[in-house]
Amino acid sequence: VLLVIGQGAVLEGAAPRLSQIVPRGAQRGTEVEVTLRGERLDDVQQLMVYEPGIEVLELAATNDKELKCKFKIETGCVLGTKHIRVRTATGMSDLRTFRVGALPEITETEPNSEFATPQAVPMNVVVNGTIGNEDVDYFVVEAKKGDRITAEVEAIRLGDSMFDAFVAILNSARFELSTSDDAALVYQDGIASIIAPEDGNYIVQVRESSYGGGNHYRCHIGTFPRPRAIIPAGGQPGTALQVAFHGDVAGTFSKDIQVPADIPWEYAVLAEDERGISPSGLPFRISDLPNVIEQEPNNDVAAATAASAPAAFNGLIGEPSDIDYFKFEAKKGQVLDIRMYGRQLRSELDSVMTVHNANGGGIASNDDTGGPDSYIRFNPPADGQYLVSVRDHLNRGGSSYHYRVELTPVVPKLELSINEFDRYQEPKLVVPQGNRFAMLVAATRRDFGGPLEFLG
Incomplete structure (x- = not known):
């Protein structure tokens, strides 16, 4: 049998592809409905969550590009990033993240792109939003003199895109009280914090640092400590x-x-x-x-x-x-x-x-x-x-x-690594139970020499 493939033809692999999880996070101690989008998802068999604290209560395919599920997040679940894959009958998806927070979750509501018309939000919430090209999101909170106000953005840490977030806290006269583009603690995400100088309203601004298009973000706004x-x-x-x-x-x-x-x-x-x-x-x-x-x-x-x-x-x-x-x-x-x-x-x-x-x-x-x-x-x-x-x-x-x-x-130290199969893509080995997979392992010897013997 001779198979001829025309120039420019693309052969899609059978492995699933997970491209998006919405919402991008949730509050611990709650149950939340989650949508997962990608390709070749209709034969889903398992949702793999690598860290403890999240139970998958429901999982079903809407079609080959979308899954619907329900998470139960334990009250004691450790805050931060959780890592998720989809396992189907034909393979394993790439890795995506899901954030667990301590505060109630709300959704950004447009129009909130002008300083004069910010979205009113209560203190101590997580705002789930998106930034488009040249978009700016404004939120207003009420505080008393001496209150600590912190806004921490999760954007590039979500792993969706190269979203370089900028965050600022302004007073009602539009003077910037705290701004942050890149904070080393949170990589290219930002943290803005103030002690409220007087009773009144304070504005939180979120945007892409160069006013480019961003993606999903989560902005924690509250009185919590942020050392x-x-x-x-x-x-x-x-x-x-x-x-x-x-x-x-x-x-x-x-x-x-x-x-x-x-x-x-x-x-x-x-x-x-x-x-x-x-x-x-x-x-x-x-x-x-x-x-x-x-x-x-x-x-x-x-x-x-x-x-x-x-x-x-x-x-x-x-x-x-x-x-x-x-x-x-x-x-x-x-x-x-x-x-x-x-x-x-x-x-x-x-x-x-x-x-x-x-x-x-x-x-x-x-x-x-x-x-x-x-x-x-x-x-x-x-x-x-x-x-x-x-x-x-x-x-x-x-x-x-x-x-x-x-x-x-x-x-003496021994470091083992697997070479990249695709540039800038994590190596992913899917080995069906009872089968084998050959791979090249790079071994780096530190302060010793000689041959290595692998036992297993």
């Missing part, structure tokens, strides 16, 4: 720990937390007070290293915070031109990996890290390694005292410039 930094930014598994939250417009506050005993792939701490809970968490490292927290003033060699190695040094570049020093003892031949966790923890800090001798002379320094964070492999030339200093590359500083420096012995 930008946590210190320490890590802890030992299974331990109780007090952390300090920095960067909230109402001031710094502390909270006792319990660090999970089982180390998850990623972990974040949610800030909570009597006025609410933050919509998203602050990334938090879990490791066996003891914490050392900077003791100000530690801006020069003589005032360096005393520490030891191995350990984790935690601190805050609290103002422009700030520099923090830590001192520790090391022995000749005691090779250490000194790794900065700043931007990896969604800090604003673009670090420069330097190792000094006891007199402050520089031995090794690094700005960026594989990203904005610094890394130094340090082989002490002699027994004695050494120092590590941390500053921002542009000598900036503030309440969102927190960091964690981990000093660890060098240990």
Whole structure:
């Protein structure tokens, strides 16, 4: 049999394609009807939710391009992103996200594109909206003097499109009180926060940063806390720990937390007070290293915070031109990996890290390694005292410039990865039960050599 395919013909695969989930999120402790859109969905068999806390009560295909389902979201469901796939009789869909929040959900209602005609919304809600080309959405809330007002947008974090959101809080005279394009904590999403200077109405503005067309967004508007930094930014598994939250417009506050005993792939701490809970968490490292927290003033060699190695040094570049020093003892031949966790923890800090001798002379320094964070492999030339200093590359500083420096012995590591099948697309392996699938695995050896043997 000879099959001839004309030039330009397209052969569609049998695997399902999931392109959209609406709504883009829901409040925990509720049941919500959800629509999933895509292609080749009519033979659906399962909706796979990778994180606990969401039960699929109903699931049915309307046609080959749409599914209708009902979610039951547990009251204790962890806030944040959940990952979803559709499994059909012919394959597995790509991954899409669904956000779980703490506040009641409402829908943006047009017309609300003029400052003079904003949509009135109550405090402490999540607005689900969309932005078109050159579109601007306005919302008005009522507040009392001294109230905290925060607007946090989820746009690019939804994963629908390159929606670079801008958010602002304005007073009734149209003066901007707080604006945000990109906040490091929330990637390219924005956070605007104020303490209301007087009783009255306040306007929240949401748009695409360059007035281009966006897509779906979720805007959390309320009195909840929204700190930008946590210190320490890590802890030992299974331990109780007090952390300090920095960067909230109402001031710094502390909270006792319990660090999970089982180390998850990623972990974040949610800030909570009597006025609410933050919509998203602050990334938090879990490791066996003891914490050392900077003791100000530690801006020069003589005032360096005393520490030891191995350990984790935690601190805050609290103002422009700030520099923090830590001192520790090391022995000749005691090779250490000194790794900065700043931007990896969604800090604003673009670090420069330097190792000094006891007199402050520089031995090794690094700005960026594989990203904005610094890394130094340090082989002490002699027994004695050494120092590590941390500053921002542009000598900036503030309440969102927190960091964690981990000093660890060098240990062998093996990193395994799967090559991309399609550029910029996640590798996806669908292996029917009882079958096999051949794939190429890339193995990267760190500080060891020799052949590898895979058992399984």
